[in-house]
Amino acid sequence: MELVVQYSLYIISMVCIFVPFFGFGMAPPTVITAAVGVFAGNAYSLIVQQGIIKNFIKDNKDGGKSSPLIPVLEEAQKAIDAIENPGLAMKNDHHGEGHNEHGEHHIIPISVYVGVLLILLLGTVITVAVAQVDFGAMNTVIAMLVATIKAGFVLAFFMHLKYDNLLNRVIFGSGFFFLMLLIAFSAADIFTRASVVKSF
Amino acid sequence: MSIVKTEDGHFHHAHHFNSLNHQYDSAKQGVWLFMVTEILMFGGLFVAYLIYKSIYAPIFHVGSSYLDVKMGSINTIVLISSSFTMALGIYYNQKNKPKQAIIALVLTILCALTFMVIKYFEYSHKIHLGLVPGKYFSNPEFQQKVADFVNAMPIENITPALSDVEHLKKIAPLYFGFYFVMTGLHGFHVIIGACLIAWVTIKTANNQFGAEYYTPVEGVGLFWHIVDLIWIYLFPLLYLVG
Numbered sequence: 001m002e003l004v005v006q007y008s009l010y011i012i013s014m015v016c017i018f019v020p021f022f023g024f025g026m027a028p029p030t031v032i033t034a035a036v037g038v039f040a041g042n043a044y045s046l047i048v049q050q051g052i053i054k055n056f057i058k059d060n061k062d063g064g065k066s067s068p069l070i071p072v073l074e075e076a077q078k079a080i081d082a083i084e085n086p087g088l089a090m091k092n093d094h095h096g097e098g099h100n101e102h103g104e105h106h107i108i109p110i111s112v113y114v115g116v117l118l119i120l121l122l123g124t125v126i127t128v129a130v131a132q133v134d135f136g137a138m139n140t141v142i143a144m145l146v147a148t149i150k151a152g153f154v155l156a157f158f159m160h161l162k163y164d165n166l167l168n169r170v171i172f173g174s175g176f177f178f179l180m181l182l183i184a185f186s187a188a189d190i191f192t193r194a195s196v197v198k199s200f
Numbered sequence: 201m202s203i204v205k206t207e208d209g210h211f212h213h214a215h216h217f218n219s220l221n222h223q224y225d226s227a228k229q230g231v232w233l234f235m236v237t238e239i240l241m242f243g244g245l246f247v248a249y250l251i252y253k254s255i256y257a258p259i260f261h262v263g264s265s266y267l268d269v270k271m272g273s274i275n276t277i278v279l280i281s282s283s284f285t286m287a288l289g290i291y292y293n294q295k296n297k298p299k300q301a302i303i304a305l306v307l308t309i310l311c312a313l314t315f316m317v318i319k320y321f322e323y324s325h326k327i328h329l330g331l332v333p334g335k336y337f338s339n340p341e342f343q344q345k346v347a348d349f350v351n352a353m354p355i356e357n358i359t360p361a362l363s364d365v366e367h368l369k370k371i372a373p374l375y376f377g378f379y380f381v382m383t384g385l386h387g388f389h390v391i392i393g394a395c396l397i398a399w400v401t402i403k404t405a406n407n408q409f410g411a412e413y414y415t416p417v418e419g420v421g422l423f424w425h426i427v428d429l430i431w432i433y434l435f436p437l438l439y440l441v442g
């Protein structure tokens with residue numbers, strides 16, 4: 001149990017090991033499920049975020065011989081708009097294409113920034129205060145947990161990731177994913193090969 | 201990246217982009233990719249730190265007691281505040297208020313300088329005590345403390361890696377290797393970030409940004425927040441949980 005607590009960070013990250021292990025032959029269905037999930041996510045991002053259907057309609061409607069697919073796709077796009085953001089469907093009908101192309105970035109109000117600042121300062125105070133008390137191995141866990149929560153707030157609000165497009169979030173997530181793989185395989189290596197200090 | 205500001209105060213995107221928004225998104229995507237490489241670079245150091253800490257935990261425990269938690273905490277607060285003012289710098293550019301934006305950005309630079317000054321005091325104290333990495337290490341007291349700590353440990357907790365106390369004394373400077381490389385690389389980022397913020401401040405003062413175009417401020421802001429993010433992890437790892 002001591003070991004579990006002391007190195008809980010490693011153990012959490014070791015969950016990542018299961019991904020490649022299952023992938024390398026233990027459970028092909030896992031790979032297939034993951035692949036389907038990626039395809040679904042990709043399709044979602046193409047249709048909803050990049051508006052591939054909308055563009056297809058726009059490109060093919062003006063031509064002399066209109067495809068019979070167009071009305072069907074228009075209906076589908078309308079349905080998607082209605083689900084995704086009910087307000088936008090009407091707005092697009094009125095103003096047409098390319099209206100909100102000019103600098104319509106989401107501006108986060110100052111009050112949110114102040115709130116995040118206060119949370120970060122509170123997190124720092126908690127980290128320092130907790131470190132003064134000896135919880136044994138739990139100290140590392142608490143410190144890393146608080147740091148991760150703080151990092152989450154910085155990413156979401158200061159770095160605008162909460163309101164950013166899906167691709168930037170995926171790019172950043174992929175960085176953390178590969179970092180997790182590095183941590184996981186390194187942890188697996190030293191736990192099976194080198195001797196790890198469990199407590200002192 | 202060619203952005204042209206016309207006489208009537210509007211911005212024109214480069215010809216190979218569909219719109220200003222398209223250009224903004226492309227530029228920002230590049231910055232995010234760069235941020236991933238930053239995370240992976242520091243990630244390698246963090247993994248090395250975790251590996252050596254799990255094998256030679258006593259060295260890291262004694263080593264962290266040599267760091268000044270008060271200075272580290274002040275630096276954390278300074279850096280978090282600078283992240284806040286950087287976010288305000290972007291906010292005021294988005295709102296077309298260059299004056300307030302300049303104030304926020306200058307405050308950010310001042311925070312960066314404060315951070316580096318405190319870092320200077322910490323470093324010079326360490327160097328004065330001979331707590332430096334590698335062969336320049338000259339603090340037998342630290343090595344003795346590590347040896348005493350391991351000798352005081354219960355025998356069942358002594359792993360093969362800790363059994364040779366003389367060897368432990370020899371590799372004890374390892375902790376300060378990690379300390380100087382990790383905080384040094386981070387400090388290097390702080391200096392570069394401060395220079396970049398100075399650059400966007402000058403551009404803001406020259407009225408080259410506005411609500412339509414503030415991509416460089418946003419990009420530099422992302423870089424600055426990553427610097428803050430790395431310190432958020434560095435501070436507890438080095439100063440607190442040894």
